[in-house]
Amino acid sequence: MASSKPETADGYDAEHTIACERTLVTLLRSFGTLKGTLRLIGGLVPRYLTPESPPEVPAHAGTSDVDIVLNLQVLANDDAYADLADQLKNRGFQRHVNNKGNSSSWRWQRRVSEHEVVLVEFLRDADDKLPGGKVASVEGEGVSALAINHAGIVHEWYLEKEITTELLDDGGIATETIRFADVTAFIVLKALAFDDRAENKDAADLVHVLRYAGSINTLAQQFIDRLRANRHRVALDSALSALRRRFCETDGIEAHLRDGPVACAHFAFGRDPALEEERTLEQRYVAGLVGEFIRLIEKALSQAG
Template sequence: MVTEGGHLGEYDPSVRSALLAEAVHVVRAFGFAGAHVVIIGGLVPSLLVPEPGPGLEPHIGTQDLDLCLRVALVEGEVGHYERLEQTLKAAGFRPHPHSSWRWKGGVTHPLTVEFFCPLASGCAAGRLYRPGGVVGGKLSALVLSTGTLIDRDFVEQEVVVELPGGGGRTRQRLRVAGPAAYLAAKVDALRNRLKNKDAYDIVWMVESWPGGQAGLALVIRQSPIHTDPLFQQALVALAQEFADLDAAGARMYARFMSAPGVDLDQSARRASSAVKLLLAELAPARL
């Protein structure tokens, strides 16, 4: 049963700027380590496409901040994790009970920060990782099978925010998952958890990218991970999940967008068509 991320009614677009400000506050607090974390979650679409074209709705937003630690931190000493943990605690964050990879806090708006990392030696995807071994109550990261793609495919975006708690206006450069890595991570998430919003995030970016699917396909082909077998597997999975209106991804999108008077089949068909058009644009380069 879907407990969160099941329907667009759970999200409030008006708090998007407040959540971004909280996210900047966290990344700034990390100092040097902030250069080794990549934003991968629900903040990504609006950071990659801050102003959708005419007739396109802004992204619905998010409820948390997902960060993927880069290899430099994952393969480093446990001291890196300890410094991140100390910073989180100093900023008022505390770990969720029995979930050392999820920390909850926020200055003026509630924010949950979730930590992920690439595959680590001796640790499979879906497991928790911390150099030297996981310790109860100590910061750890959830291993992502697509983490190595994120480590290679990210962009830097500069944002201007009003820091929470009267901290004043600031400019901050954030490392954000590139569109190819983001799609791969979202497809992986869609297949491994019951969260309809994963399908929405995919379809929104596919439809809203400047230049449409052709524009997005061009950027993906230029990505350093485009020919990586792991990314190519993600494209195969994407095709399967949105193969037609009855495919799982298409139905998840329809359920997320459901509302009185909205035909579920029509919504699912829209999702399938949007993704298939992107894949058609990518097909010549993949043959």
């Protein structure tokens, strides 16, 4: 999650997304009995929150990597976790080496073909001892995780789905249960991610889910229900603040000119001057969609107050 992502949808393709899914299932095998503690976030999640069903629901752009949130409390109490680095290596995973020649213990990679590699990133919730953006060993040597603010919400707010896919290295076809961020958790984490690093892909992923995971009234109500339950309130409030700041009219600046709608338009249509009208229409649509999401939430909260 620390690396720069392609700026437009053209930088992603369906075949690599399938390779990411195959890598995910192979990764689950590496964790054995602990696989139920893993939570998937990031760009692969819309594949499951908004299954392709044209023309109503178009295919999501896809992803270039697999982002996994580890449950430190559970893993720290399991003796098998000390062997995780060896288990990963036995499944063909290697430490990622950056362009400076430095290897990482929180970023791993898996070769899926002669010319294709999938990156896997291990993440954890940030806390007072390890703020967001910092990396620390999880338990013992060999594996680390990057701290992400509020990533821990996915241990409570997640969905499950059985997927069937081909294992890597001709391992046959396997069915596994994956656990991934639900809609509210995804909105929170993507809003915060875009607010933090301003990647076009984060804004586009967020808006794709708002567009196609259900009616905007339903998605807003799910968010409202979480606010009323008063769990992870800081995460929810932080996400709302990020959405207002990046997608809504503030300080006299029209909403569609904010960097969130602009990022979505650039992701969808690039920067070709000939597509200026398409970008403008997309910006206005995105601003309206997010604005309505915020309006519904604020209306419900004001009535409750």
